[in-house]
Amino acid sequence: MKKKLKKIYKNDGRDRLLPKYSLFIFDRSRTAAILWLFLALFGALSYTTWLKRAGFPSVNVPFSIISGTYVVRDPGRIDHEVAKPIDDIVLKDSRVKTIQSEAMSTQYAVQVQYKDGTDAVAAGKQIQQRIVDAHVLPPQATVKTETPKFGFTQRGDDAVVSVYAIQKGATAEQLAAQGTQVAQYLMEQHLPTVKSASIIDPFVKGIDPASGWQVTSQVNFDRYGERTHDQNNFYDAISVGITQKDGADVIKLDNQVRTAVQAYNDAHKDSGFSATLSGSYAPDIKSQISELQRALLEGLIAVLIVGSIVIAIRASIITVISMFTVLSITLGVLYLIGYTLNTITLFSLILCLGLVVDDTIIMGEAIDAQRRRHKDPRETVHVATRKVSRAMVAATSTAILSFSPLLFVGGILGSFIRAIPVTVITSLLVSLVVALTFIPLFARYLLLGKKQMGSKVHEPAAGIEAKVAHFVGTPMLWARNSKKKLFTVGIIAVLIGFLFVGAAGFIFQKVTFNIFPPSKNTNGLTLQMSFPQGTTIMEAEAAADHADGIVAEVLGANFKAAAYYENADTNKASVLIDIVSYNARSVTSPELVDQLQKRFDAFTGAQVKVGQKDVGPPASAFTVNIETTDRQKALHLAADMNTFLSGRELTRISGAKAKITTTSISNPGAYERANGKLFVAVTANFDATDTTTLVTLAKAAVNKEFTPEKLASYGLSKDVINYDLGQEQQNQDSFKTLALAFPIVLAVIFLLLALEFRSLLQPLLIFMAIPFSLFGITLGLYLTDNAFSFFAMLGFFALIGLSIKNTILLTDYANQLRREGASAIDAAVGALSERFRPLIATSLTAVVSLLPLTLSSPFWQGLTVVLICGLLSSTFMVITVFPYYYLGAEYMRIRITRTACLSWLLLTGIVSFGLIKAGANAGVVPLVALLILVAEIVIARSRHRRRTV
Numbered sequence: 001m002k003k004k005l006k007k008i009y010k011n012d013g014r015d016r017l018l019p020k021y022s023l024f025i026f027d028r029s030r031t032a033a034i035l036w037l038f039l040a041l042f043g044a045l046s047y048t049t050w051l052k053r054a055g056f057p058s059v060n061v062p063f064s065i066i067s068g069t070y071v072v073r074d075p076g077r078i079d080h081e082v083a084k085p086i087d088d089i090v091l092k093d094s095r096v097k098t099i100q101s102e103a104m105s106t107q108y109a110v111q112v113q114y115k116d117g118t119d120a121v122a123a124g125k126q127i128q129q130r131i132v133d134a135h136v137l138p139p140q141a142t143v144k145t146e147t148p149k150f151g152f153t154q155r156g157d158d159a160v161v162s163v164y165a166i167q168k169g170a171t172a173e174q175l176a177a178q179g180t181q182v183a184q185y186l187m188e189q190h191l192p193t194v195k196s197a198s199i200i201d202p203f204v205k206g207i208d209p210a211s212g213w214q215v216t217s218q219v220n221f222d223r224y225g226e227r228t229h230d231q232n233n234f235y236d237a238i239s240v241g242i243t244q245k246d247g248a249d250v251i252k253l254d255n256q257v258r259t260a261v262q263a264y265n266d267a268h269k270d271s272g273f274s275a276t277l278s279g280s281y282a283p284d285i286k287s288q289i290s291e292l293q294r295a296l297l298e299g300l301i302a303v304l305i306v307g308s309i310v311i312a313i314r315a316s317i318i319t320v321i322s323m324f325t326v327l328s329i330t331l332g333v334l335y336l337i338g339y340t341l342n343t344i345t346l347f348s349l350i351l352c353l354g355l356v357v358d359d360t361i362i363m364g365e366a367i368d369a370q371r372r373r374h375k376d377p378r379e380t381v382h383v384a385t386r387k388v389s390r391a392m393v394a395a396t397s398t399a400i401l402s403f404s405p406l407l408f409v410g411g412i413l414g415s416f417i418r419a420i421p422v423t424v425i426t427s428l429l430v431s432l433v434v435a436l437t438f439i440p441l442f443a444r445y446l447l448l449g450k451k452q453m454g455s456k457v458h459e460p461a462a463g464i465e466a467k468v469a470h471f472v473g474t475p476m477l478w479a480r481n482s483k484k485k486l487f488t489v490g491i492i493a494v495l496i497g498f499l500f501v502g503a504a505g506f507i508f509q510k511v512t513f514n515i516f517p518p519s520k521n522t523n524g525l526t527l528q529m530s531f532p533q534g535t536t537i538m539e540a541e542a543a544a545d546h547a548d549g550i551v552a553e554v555l556g557a558n559f560k561a562a563a564y565y566e567n568a569d570t571n572k573a574s575v576l577i578d579i580v581s582y583n584a585r586s587v588t589s590p591e592l593v594d595q596l597q598k599r600f601d602a603f604t605g606a607q608v609k610v611g612q613k614d615v616g617p618p619a620s621a622f623t624v625n626i627e628t629t630d631r632q633k634a635l636h637l638a639a640d641m642n643t644f645l646s647g648r649e650l651t652r653i654s655g656a657k658a659k660i661t662t663t664s665i666s667n668p669g670a671y672e673r674a675n676g677k678l679f680v681a682v683t684a685n686f687d688a689t690d691t692t693t694l695v696t697l698a699k700a701a702v703n704k705e706f707t708p709e710k711l712a713s714y715g716l717s718k719d720v721i722n723y724d725l726g727q728e729q730q731n732q733d734s735f736k737t738l739a740l741a742f743p744i745v746l747a748v749i750f751l752l753l754a755l756e757f758r759s760l761l762q763p764l765l766i767f768m769a770i771p772f773s774l775f776g777i778t779l780g781l782y783l784t785d786n787a788f789s790f791f792a793m794l795g796f797f798a799l800i801g802l803s804i805k806n807t808i809l810l811t812d813y814a815n816q817l818r819r820e821g822a823s824a825i826d827a828a829v830g831a832l833s834e835r836f837r838p839l840i841a842t843s844l845t846a847v848v849s850l851l852p853l854t855l856s857s858p859f860w861q862g863l864t865v866v867l868i869c870g871l872l873s874s875t876f877m878v879i880t881v882f883p884y885y886y887l888g889a890e891y892m893r894i895r896i897t898r899t900a901c902l903s904w905l906l907l908t909g910i911v912s913f914g915l916i917k918a919g920a921n922a923g924v925v926p927l928v929a930l931l932i933l934v935a936e937i938v939i940a941r942s943r944h945r946r947r948t949v
Contacts, residue, residue: 018389018436019382026381026440036325036438043328046335053251053289054340055158055281059415061149062097064124066090066110066131068142069206071215079103079671079678085136086110086143087676095123103671104571106217107204116410120147140207152279152576153200153565157241159253160279161186161197161261162224162563164235166272172202172218172238178273179238185264186242191256193248200239200566220569221541223548224278225562225577232552232559234545239566240275254282278563279576287581288346291857299353299849300324306848307361310465310841314452315368318442319845322360326434327352330427339419348423350853350860354846354867355399355798356427358805359392359435361845365838367443377448381440388838389436391805391812394756396432398808399801400425401749405741406797413734420794428801469836472879473829476887480825486887493884497772497877504774507782510654512690514787515731516614520858521582522589524613525596527551527575529606533669535570543605544573550599551577558585558592571667573606576613582858607662609685622660622686622698623724625679628716634680637706637714638665644705645684650697658688660698674724681724690787692732695725731790738793753808757815765889766811768882769803769874776873777866786862795866802846802867803874807882809835814886824890828883836879843875 025032066086070078083101087110090099095118101110112127114120128145137143149156163179179199186197202220207213224237244253254277261275300320307316327349339345366384374380406421408414479485529547531540544564552559560578567574579585579592593610600608624641626634646663666672666681673679686694708718725732746767753763777796781788814831822830847868854864 016386018393019385022385022389022436022440023378023382025437026378026444029441029444032438032441036441039332040325040328043325043330043332047328047331047341050335051331051339051341052247052249053282053285054342055250055285056150057340057342057344057416057419059150059412060120061147061412062114062116062118062120063148064112064114064120064127065146065148066112066124066128066143067108067146068144069107069204070138070141071106071204071206071208071217072210073105075103075105075669075671078105078108079673081138082141083108083110083671083673084676085134086131087673089130089134089136090127091676093123093127099673099675101673105669106206107219116414138209140209142206151241153239153241154567155200155241157239157279158244158250158281159242159257159277160563160565161240161242161257161275162222162237162278163240163273163275164224164237166235166274168236170236170272172221175222175236175238175273176202178271179240182261182264182275183240186240186257186260189260191253191260193244193253193256194242195245195248196243197240200241202238202566218537220566221537221544222564222566222568223544223562223575224276224564225548225552225559226276227557227559227561230557232555234548234552234562237563239278239563250281250285254280278561279565285342285346288343289341291853292346292350294856295350295353295853296327298852302848302851303357303361303845306845307364307841310844311361311365311837312368312447314447315364318364318439318446319357319360321442322364322431322434322439323353323356325438326356326360326427326431329430329434330423333426333430334423337422339422342419344417344419345423348420349427351420351794351798351863352424352427353853354850354864355424355801356431357845357849358399358802358842359396359431360439361842362388362392362395362805362809362838363435363439364443364447365841367439367447369834369837371448371453375453377444377453380448380453381443385436385440387813387816388809390756391808392432392435394753394812395801395805395808396428397752398749398804399798400428401745401752402797402800403428405738405745406794408741409734409737411730411734413731424798465837465840466833469833473832473883476825476829476883480823486825490884490888493881494888497768497881497885500775500873500877501771504771504778507775507778508788511778511781512652512654512693512787513789514690514692515735515790516691517787517789517862518590518612518689519614520588520590520861522612522614522859523579523581525577525579525589525593526611526613527577527596528609528611529568529573529575530609530664531571531573531606533667537570539605540568540570540573544568546605547573547575547600547603547608550603551575551596554596554599555579555592558587571670583856607664609662622684622695624682624702625674625722625724626682626716626720627674627677627679627722628720629678630715631678631680633715634678634720635665635668637711637716637720638680638682641682641702641706645682645698645702648698648701650686650694650701652690652693652697658686658690658694658697660684661687674722679722699723735790735793749804757811759893761889761893762811762815765885766804766807768885769807769878770800772877772881773799773803773870773874775877776869776871779873780865780869781862784861784865786865789862791860791863792866795863796870799867799870799874802843802871803878805842806839806875806878809839810878810882811886818890824887827890828886831886832879832883839875839879843871847871 068082070082072078083103087099087101090096090110090112095114096112097115098113099110102108112124114123124145124147128143131137131143146155148154151157152160161182163175163182165175176199183197183199186194200220202218202222203216204219205214205216208215222237222239223234225232225234242257244250258277261277265274300323303323304316304320307319330349330352334345363384366388367380370380370384374383403421403424406417409417475489479489527547529544531543551562555577558579560580562575562577564573564575579589582589589612593612596610600610626637628634642663642665645660648660650658650660652658663682663684671678672681684698688694702721706721711718711720750763750767753766754760757763777799781792786792810831813835814827817827817830818824850864850868853860854868
């Protein structure tokens with residue numbers, strides 16, 4: 001039997017290359033030290049000097065806005081004579097994905113969304129030229145095409161200066177004149193970072209077809225608020241939008257504009273007007289950089305402390321230096337590939353803290369373990385690298401593959417998050433290279449001195465860890481000479497594992513699902529006002545002033561500043577409110593939202609919705625479009641649907657209920673089209689934040705109530721109802737892409753591990769780390785009241801690499817012992833004993849390094865909870881249960897053919913899929929797999945007995 005096993009595990013020598021590489025670097029320590037100094041310095045300079053600071057990554061927004069004026073004060077006429085002809089021309093373009101238009105009393109706007117990969121700027125120019133060449137618009141109608149981008153204003157300005165009247169009574173014309181003066185002053189300063197500065201004009205100009213005269217109308221208004229001298233004040237204002245030059249640093253932009261604005265104010269003290277930089281990404285970037293530096297420092301201290309306890313003080317110092325090196329080189333790579341230091345890259349770097357610790361600790365611990373057994377430093381490095389290099393390569397490759405689906409997410413979200421997988425994958429590759437290149441170098445001077453070498457080295461932690469590992473392996477040793485005992489303890493261990501997985505499936509039903517849930521605490525609020533039909537600009541301004549007074553009163557000392565950024569007209573108004581940092585206030589932003597919303601529930605003059613300002617896209621409302629040319633029938637149905645939705649309760653799968661709070665119908669004074677079809681919209685908002693779940697439930701409720709038969713009673717066809725979920729729909733499509741990519745990634749990882757371990761069974765064994773983590777993930781999200789979200793999914797992708805690393809370590813070392821002739825039990829016990837320290841060390845350091853971030857930053861909590869709780873769950877199960885799975889796999893390798901194994905997989909998949917389709921709980925899948933496996937084993941044993949007889 002031993003000869004057979006030796007043949008199975010025969011080493012083909014492929015793992016000798018990496019030990020040779022590490023020794024090559026180890027023998028050239030001076031050259032390696034110079035290389036390390038260069039890379040570390042380059043990374044440090046990239047971070048402190050060269051990397052540009054930006055609010056968000058540069059994204060190709062696949063949209064164009066076609067807008068203009070036609071001063072006839074008749075939205076129906078504007079729709080028929082302007083909006084519809086434009087729609088007809090745009091829809092003929094093959095690059096167009098969707099189009100939506102709105103015609104108002106004197107102006108119109110057409111929003112065009114292109115297919116992914118379209119150059120929106122070029123497409124917009126071509127479409128505008130086609131409109132002009134077609135000569136289908138009235139001569140008095142104006143038309144312009146813009147490509148929006150992310151920014152503070154609708155046109156995508158990178159910064160905003162609010163020019164406001166210190167005293168009440170300033171007219172819109174006076175404010176516009178002052179704003180123009182400030183914009184001209186800023187341009188005259190020739191600021192190195194400023195490309196353009198101009199007011200957002202509140203007026204529209206056009207020719208009245210009836211009189212032939214030029215008409216000027218105010219269509220927008222603005223406000224600015226700030227807290228000074230313990231009082232909250234709002235002022236009439238106008239916004240000066242600033243566009244930065246390509247590649248400009250937002251912090252430098254902020255500093256230069258602030259200095260220029262202060263100089264302007266000093267020169268115009270008696271004008272009755274003042275200016276301030278109200279919109280800038282610099283404060284948020286500075287805060288995020290500070291948070292990154294604090295998280296990095298706390299993480300490195302955690303690694304140092306935990307490493308000193310679990311491994312050794314010198315080994316932990318090597319790990320800290322190595323982590324710093326990995327992050328430094330990663331920053332250098334980001335600079336070389338043209339990335340900026342923005343919200344997304346900072347997010348990615350913080351995520352990397354929990355990932356790059358693995359390779360560094362594994363390599364450091366391996367050298368630390370071998371120095372006790374050898375007196376030659378060179379031999380120590382060679383043996384250590386030979387024992388762990390293959391496992392490190394397999395674990396790192398797995399982690400890289402787990403993040404690869406994010407590279408293929410399309411749309412705006414895909415472009416937005418592209419920096420996350422690029423940054424994480426880069427850091428993982430760098431961590432592997434640093435572990436094999438520089439850790440032997442660091443060890444040469446810190447760990448492999450004459451006094452540190454040999455068996456005399458003793459550390460208290462090593463003895464404790466050995467005792468714990470021996471205790472965990474005791475049941476295997478107790479049962480080693482009895483098949484019945486071994487079968488009993490094995491079945492108990494397997495049942496425990498499947499029980500944990502089943503419990504995860506049960507708890508998951510109680511976890512809410514929301515792709516971009518609101519943070520538990522933020523430093524900004526939003527306020528959306530919808531004015532009744534027929535509201536004049538003066539009435540809208542009066543309602544806004546009343547709302548500003550409520551905001552100032554309710555927020556009190558928690559208020560910092562607020563601005564409309566000219567996003568206010570006779571239909572709606574939008575306010576961004578900055579509040580005191582959550583580190584300096586006792587009340588949370590959701591509590592402030594509730595307080596404000598309660599005050600606005602009885603508000604007259606507008607319908608008000610209060611929310612939070614988050615990093616992710618704003619929560620989408622639930623919108624039903626009734627598409628028909630018969631406007632009266634559409635309005636009739638919309639009124640009944642509005643009544644049906646108002647106050648309706650929605651029941652989640654878990655049984656928890658939510659309620660639709662506010663509903664509204666499209667402004668009857670405006671005509672809207674979607675893809676050329678006229679529609680009337682009904683919009684609803686919810687009292688809960690799990691938008692993804694609630695829009696699905698609301699859609700099902702509408703479909704159930706407004707059946708084709710009921711629609712026929714309105715004189716409408718069954719296809720008049722369509723749903724517009726806005727950004728939520730795009731988020732769901734992107735999330736589906738990740739869900740579809742996940743099994744493909746698992747298949748690729750399986751093939752990689754199959755090649756690495758030359759086995760079809762052991763990759764499945766290694767995959768057990770993933771379901772082992774599910775109990776911790778679901779329990780952690782449920783107990784901390786976090787939704788399963790996009791950020792939780794990112795944490796899960798990161799967890800795949802971290803958790804599988806544990807099973808790879810144990811399996812790889814057990815295989816090494818098997819190749820040396822050890823029995824399956826001795827191999828399992830030996831692997832547990834030898835790999836217990838690095839397994840515990842990597843998991844604990846990752847957990848402890850993420851704890852400060854979890855406790856201090858509400859934004860990161862969902863992601864870090866998944867990592868921490870999932871890693872704790874997986875590590876516990878891998879230590880206590882996984883060795884028995886390994887024994888079962890070894891038994892199957894000898895007794896069950898590959899054909900039988902594949903048939904088990906196929907049969908399990910078919911039966912599980914059928915049960916789930918029939919409505920069974922997903923938690924039954926582990927039980928099904930176990931029952932089929934037991935049946936396979938019984939059949940195999942029966943065949944074995946017959947062959948023996």
